[in-house]
Structures are given as C-alpha cells and as structure tokens.
Amino acid sequence: MINFNWLLMSKSTESPLFSPVRLGALDLANRVIMAPLTRNRAVAGQVPSPLAAEYYGQRAGAGLIVAEGTQISPLGQGYLDTPDIHSKEQVEGWRAVTEEVHRRGGKIVLQLWHVGRVSHTSVLPPGESPVAPSAIRAEGKTFTKNGFEDVSEPRALALDEIPALIEDYRIAARNAIDAGFDGVEVHAANGYLLDQFLRDGSNKRTDAYGGDIENRTRLLAEVVQAIADEIGxxxxxxxxxxxxxxxxxxxxxxxxxxxxxxxxxxxxxxxAFVHVIEGATGGPRDNVAFDYAALRAKFDGAWIANNSYDKALSEKAIDSGYADAIAYGRPYIANPDLVRRLRENAPLADFDQATMYGGGAEGYIDYPALPN
Structure with missing residues (x-):
C-alpha cells in the first residue's frame, strides 16, 4: 500500500502525466508508458507479424512503448506465435516496427524475455524441455497450437549453462539496438526465468545462484550488467x-x-528505469502487503509504476515524486490514442477477449481512435 499524501510535495494545475521526462538516454514527450502486451501474432520463424508496424505505430503517442516480450533464444519460448530477436529475419521484422514508430514521433524499447519453466515442449526445439533454476514444475497453463495446456516438466539449468544464457541476453540486446529500438527492458517479472531465480519458492539451488538473497539476485545483476556493458x-x-x-x-x-x-x-x-508491477497484474493492487515506497527508495534513477493506475492515482504518484512515469497495459489494446483520451477525460473502449491472443487484424489494428 502506498500513501501518496505524505509523499505529495507540490501540485500543478496541469496534469503531470503529459509533461516531458527523461529516462536514461530517452527523452519522452509524456509520462504515459505502453506496457508490454503478449498478442501471439508472430509469423513463421518467430518473426513479428507484418501487422505489428501498424499496431505499434497507432500507439506511438505514448511517451514510450515497451514492445511485447520477445524471446532471446529458441529455448526461451513458452507460448505459440511469440516473436524472437536472435535471427537476421527477426531483426529485420522488428526494424519495420521501429521505423514506423519513429516515423510517427514515438520511442520504443524491446522487452527481452526468457520464460524458463513456463513453457511446453511443443513450442520448444525438438527434444528440449523447459529450463528453470530448479526442476520444479510451474502451476498453470501456456498457449499452444492446441489452445491452453498445462506447462511441461522443466529441467534445472546446469551451472556451466549460465554463461551462455547471459550471452544470449547480451546478443539479444545488441540485436534490439540493431533493429532500431531505443533501448531494452529486461523481463524479470511475472514468474519467468529471472523471476524464478529470485524466489526461494522456485529456486532450490545450492550453488552460487541459489540459497541466500545475494546468490538469488546474482543472475539478474549479471544479466543486466552484461546488457549495460553492451548497449549502455x-x-x-x-x-x-x-x-x-x-x-x-x-x-x-x-x-x-x-x-x-x-x-x-x-x-x-x-x-534507464526500473518498472514495477504493484500487486496482481490486472487485479488487486494490494493483494499482498508490500512497501513499494521503500523499494523505490533503493533506486536513484527513473521509476515506472504499473497496475490499475487511473488518471487521478497516476497524477498523485508523479506529483508526489514516487513515480516518474506510469505504465498502462490492457487499456492500450482497444485505445490506441490512450494519451489523448486521458488528456481529454474521454471514455475508454473495452477490448474483445476473444481476439486478444492470436489471429490477424481483427482486435489488433482495427480499434478506432477518437475522431478528430
């Protein structure tokens, strides 16, 4: 729970959401961030859909777009038809997206993703199993050619496999920059591989990457350091x-x-930033007691807050100095002009759950903006 009242130091007559802000090397026109959204529309070879350039271009009014989670390697995939960033064809596919977003005046970074144990053998290379810090099966389902299926049993990553994993992240970050992205976001959330290494419920290792907090945070720190050394x-x-x-x-x-x-x-x-999901994604913000203000105090850079922020709460978070920007996920599905709607206090459209995952243009690039 965050009490913004005691943090609040100033109040502006103009909404702080629409003021410019700098996140690392990125100068943003406003503080509305499009959060990454998995849409399962990649084509053969895990190349982004030809429709993706229009989809992201329509949403270029965001201060920053964080493009959907994108696998750093074939072993990082967990869902059907999600894109990768390790082949020449994939880089070229993403370049079409970044060029369109930049043409429309936007900024875009790529979320680098490895799902770890949240996978199914049918979406992995032949003979491969999901990998994890420990051989503990995740609870839940993933999206395959047969619809939603229980995830497969994982195997524990060997210690000597970890340097190659870090290298996959480094190469993916370089590929993202080569594809024209303005930066990257390392996905260490939502139960995927780096998150699995962090938590003692999923990490039972007894080597340098398991056990106490220092060891469980080691892989995240090493991955981010490798990427920072590569792209800044x-x-x-x-x-x-x-x-x-x-x-x-x-x-x-x-x-x-x-x-x-x-x-x-x-x-x-x-x-450039730390981006934190508060509470249950798309659900209660205070499902478990957690001091987000204390967490924020540990970081000197820009802070992006996420999850069920309406306009009023967003303004309080920014005015108080707690957050520098606010990320919106699902509202961006059916509201490509979300910044304008927030500015004008216009109603938000609802998205169609039936077209959320997979498919083509319907439910992807056909949600209308407000009329001029």
Missing part, C-alpha cells in the same frame, strides 16, 4: 513484480529480496 546502462531498463501471484510463484520474504535486487541494479549505475 542508459538504454537498459528492468521490470519486476515483487508479489504478483502467477504460475505458483512465491517467496518467503519478498521485501528484503526485492530491496536487495533493486540495490544491485542501482549499483550498476545509470540504468
């Missing part, structure tokens, strides 16, 4: 979800865990 810390952000209940994820004491994780990110120096 000022173009590197990180997403966390301290208490989001998903895929059976849990930790015995998340407050000190995530405070140390953020401290280690801060020690890298100059990161």
């Amino acid at each position: 810390a000022e173009r590197t952000g990180v997403r966390l979800s301290p208490v989001t209940p998903v895929y059976g994820m849990h930790d015995s004491d998340p407050q000190p865990l995530f405070e140390r994780a953020v401290e280690r990110l801060n020690l890298i120096g100059g990161l």
Whole structure:
C-alpha cells in the first residue's frame, strides 16, 4: 500500500502525466508508458507479424512503448506465435516496427524475455524441455497450437549453462539496438526465468545462484550488467513484480529480496528505469502487503509504476515524486490514442477477449481512435 499524501510535495494545475521526462538516454514527450502486451501474432520463424508496424505505430503517442516480450533464444519460448530477436529475419521484422514508430514521433524499447519453466515442449526445439533454476514444475497453463495446456516438466539449468544464457541476453540486446529500438527492458517479472531465480519458492539451488538473497539476485545483476556493458546502462531498463501471484510463484520474504535486487541494479549505475508491477497484474493492487515506497527508495534513477493506475492515482504518484512515469497495459489494446483520451477525460473502449491472443487484424489494428 502506498500513501501518496505524505509523499505529495507540490501540485500543478496541469496534469503531470503529459509533461516531458527523461529516462536514461530517452527523452519522452509524456509520462504515459505502453506496457508490454503478449498478442501471439508472430509469423513463421518467430518473426513479428507484418501487422505489428501498424499496431505499434497507432500507439506511438505514448511517451514510450515497451514492445511485447520477445524471446532471446529458441529455448526461451513458452507460448505459440511469440516473436524472437536472435535471427537476421527477426531483426529485420522488428526494424519495420521501429521505423514506423519513429516515423510517427514515438520511442520504443524491446522487452527481452526468457520464460524458463513456463513453457511446453511443443513450442520448444525438438527434444528440449523447459529450463528453470530448479526442476520444479510451474502451476498453470501456456498457449499452444492446441489452445491452453498445462506447462511441461522443466529441467534445472546446469551451472556451466549460465554463461551462455547471459550471452544470449547480451546478443539479444545488441540485436534490439540493431533493429532500431531505443533501448531494452529486461523481463524479470511475472514468474519467468529471472523471476524464478529470485524466489526461494522456485529456486532450490545450492550453488552460487541459489540459497541466500545475494546468490538469488546474482543472475539478474549479471544479466543486466552484461546488457549495460553492451548497449549502455542508459538504454537498459528492468521490470519486476515483487508479489504478483502467477504460475505458483512465491517467496518467503519478498521485501528484503526485492530491496536487495533493486540495490544491485542501482549499483550498476545509470540504468534507464526500473518498472514495477504493484500487486496482481490486472487485479488487486494490494493483494499482498508490500512497501513499494521503500523499494523505490533503493533506486536513484527513473521509476515506472504499473497496475490499475487511473488518471487521478497516476497524477498523485508523479506529483508526489514516487513515480516518474506510469505504465498502462490492457487499456492500450482497444485505445490506441490512450494519451489523448486521458488528456481529454474521454471514455475508454473495452477490448474483445476473444481476439486478444492470436489471429490477424481483427482486435489488433482495427480499434478506432477518437475522431478528430
């Protein structure tokens, strides 16, 4: 729970949501962030859909777009028809997206994703199983050619596999910049691989990457450092979800865990932002007690807050100094002109759940903007 009243220091007559802000190397026209949204529309070879340029271009009015989670390697995939960023064809496919967003005056970063144990053998290379810090099966389903199916049994990553994993992240970040992205967001949230390493419920390792908090935060710190060394810390952000209940994820004491994780990110120096999901994604913000203000105090850079923020709460978070920007996810599905709607206090359209995942143009690029 965040009490913005005691944080509030000033009040502007003009909404702070629409003021410019700098996140690392990124100068944003406003503080409305489009959060990453999985839409399962990649084509053969895990190349972004030809429709993706129009989809993201329509939403270029956001201060920053964080493009959908994109696998760093074939082993990082967990869902049907999600894009990758490790082949020449994939880089070229993403370049069409970044060029269109930039043509319309927007900024866009790519979310780098490895799902870890949240996967199914049918979406992985032949003979491969999902990988995880420990061989503990996730609770939940993933999206396959047969619809939603229970995730497969994972295997534990060997210690000697971890350097190659870090290298996959580094190469993916370089590929993202080569594709024209303004930066990257490292996905360390929502029960995926880096999040799995953080939590003692999913990480039972006894080597340098398991056990105490220092060891469990090691992989995240090493991945982000490798990316920062490759493309610049000022173009590197990180997403966390301290208490989001998903895929059976849990930790015995998340407050000190995530405070140390953020401290280690801060020690890298100059990161573009930390992006935090507060509570249950798309659900209650206070499902579990957690001191987000204390977490924010551990980081010197820009802070993006996320989850069920309406305009009034967003303004309080920014005016108080708690957040520098606010990320909106599902509202962007049916409202490509979300910034304008927020500015004009216009009603928001509802999205069609039936066209959320998979398919073509319907429910993807046909949601109308407000008339001029």
